[in-house]
Amino acid sequence: MSENVIIEFDKVVKRFGKYTVLDELSFKIQPGEKVTIIGPSGSGKSTVLRILMTLETINGGVVYVDGKPLWHEKAADGSLRPASEAHLRQLRTMLGMVFQQFNLFPHMTVLRNITEAPVQVLGLPKAEARQRAEELLELVGLTDQMHKYPHQLSGGQQQRVGIARALAMRPKVLLFDEPTSALDPELVGEVLRVIRRLAEEHDLTMLLVTHEMRFAREISDRVMFFDQGRICEQGTPEQLFSSPTKERTREFLRSTLESNNGG
Numbered sequence: 599m600s601e602n603v604i605i606e607f608d609k610v611v612k613r614f615g616k617y618t619v620l621d622e623l624s625f626k627i628q629p630g631e632k633v634t635i636i637g638p639s640g641s642g643k644s645t646v647l648r649i650l651m652t653l654e655t656i657n658g659g660v661v662y663v664d665g666k667p668l669w670h671e672k673a674a675d676g677s678l679r680p681a682s683e684a685h686l687r688q689l690r691t692m693l694g695m696v697f698q699q700f701n702l703f704p705h706m707t708v709l710r711n712i713t714e715a716p717v718q719v720l721g722l723p724k725a726e727a728r729q730r731a732e733e734l735l736e737l738v739g740l741t742d743q744m745h746k747y748p749h750q751l752s753g754g755q756q757q758r759v760g761i762a763r764a765l766a767m768r769p770k771v772l773l774f775d776e777p778t779s780a781l782d783p784e785l786v787g788e789v790l791r792v793i794r795r796l797a798e799e800h801d802l803t804m805l806l807v808t809h810e811m812r813f814a815r816e817i818s819d820r821v822m823f824f825d826q827g828r829i830c831e832q833g834t835p836e837q838l839f840s841s842p843t844k845e846r847t848r849e850f851l852r853s854t855l856e857s858n859n860g861g
């Protein structure tokens with residue numbers, strides 16, 4: 599694997615029972631790249647993110663994170679063996695995820711939601727974790743909400759806390775799993791603004807699953823169109839949205855356009 603690849607899927611197979619969700623899926627992502635995955639429901643988009651977060655195992659192929667196999671470790675004799683929990687934990691710290699349903703700790707304040715993992719997992723001193731949290735709250739525009747609990751915030755505010763919480767671990771790669779799909783339409787804009795700002799101002803690698811086509815077009819370096827567990831077509835937003843080459847892509851884009859106009 600070349601040095602300028604931070605994520606690689608090499609012929610990854612994922613099955614649930616007899617159902618093949620990812621069918622020898624291969625792709626590479628470079629450091630700093632902003633990549634969006636679009637595609638019909640059930641095409642395996644979220645599964646890709648869940649595998650990277652080690653929330654799902656794989657049935658074949660190899661996933662590399664920063665050049666190291668995620669699910670395997672090299673034994674002394676050079677052979678690959680299943681990864682130990684310590685190996686998974688170490689690689690997991692390189693990745694952060696923003697979930698569709700925010701997944702904040704309901705019994706913790708906003709501030710504590712953000713400082714908890716840096717203190718508990720990274721062993722950061724509390725004062726340093728708090729300073730980091732305060733900087734991130736400023737970035738997401740929530741400095742005045744830091745002592746509130748999640749249920750006292752709007753969905754858009756909760757998701758912005760979710761983004762700050764993921765960033766507090768200083769991941770190299772940030773994964774977004776449909777970050778706005780649980781939000782009321784009027785709250786979508788504030789979350790997209792924060793993500794757009796991150797994409798513009800930081801050299802973070804970003805992999806996003808989204809149904810927001812206009813947003814995907816604006817922020818992505820590359821868009822991958824998934825269909826039935828494979829990449830059907832990929833390219834720059836301009837190529838994919840303006841001149842898709844596959845009939846399946848055109849059909850999908852037409853249907854999302856129609857549902858957006860209808861809704």
Ligand SMILES: Nc1ncnc2c1ncn2[C@@H]1O[C@H](COP(=O)(O)OP(=O)(O)OP(=O)(O)O)[C@@H](O)[C@H]1O
Nearest residue numbers: 614615619637638639640641642643644645646807
């Ligand atoms: N834990 C599971 N057990 C069984 N089947 C699963 C499981 N998780 C996902 N699936 C199935 O795998 C397929 C792919 O799921 P995935 O969530 O990756 O799709 P998606 O492209 O993200 O879809 P959506 O846009 O609807 O979120 C779906 O058919 C789903 O029902």
